[in-house]
Amino acid sequence: MRKADSIFVLLSEEVSDLKYTQNWVAFEVGLACQAGKIVWVFEKNYQITNFAVPYLTHYVIYDPTYNGILNLCVI
Secondary structure (H helix, E strand, O other): OOOOOEEEEEEOHHHHHOHHHHHHHHHHHHHHHHOOOEEEEEEEOOOOOOOOOOOOOEEEEEOOOOOOOOOOEEO
16 A cells, blocks of 8 residues: 555445445545545445445446446545
């Protein structure tokens, strides 16, 4: 992570359903924030999860079924 400019978090059912995974995601995001890294969070447009990601800098809703150039909605 020291050499990375940013980290990417893919929110899914596994993140919202598994406490162990939630802890790791929160830990990694915290490390990235402390190091001044950009935190990208990607979430499927039809599967909004119930998991907050503090310190995110970019939030992207995407359609995983689209087979062309991605039309991302960056919020």
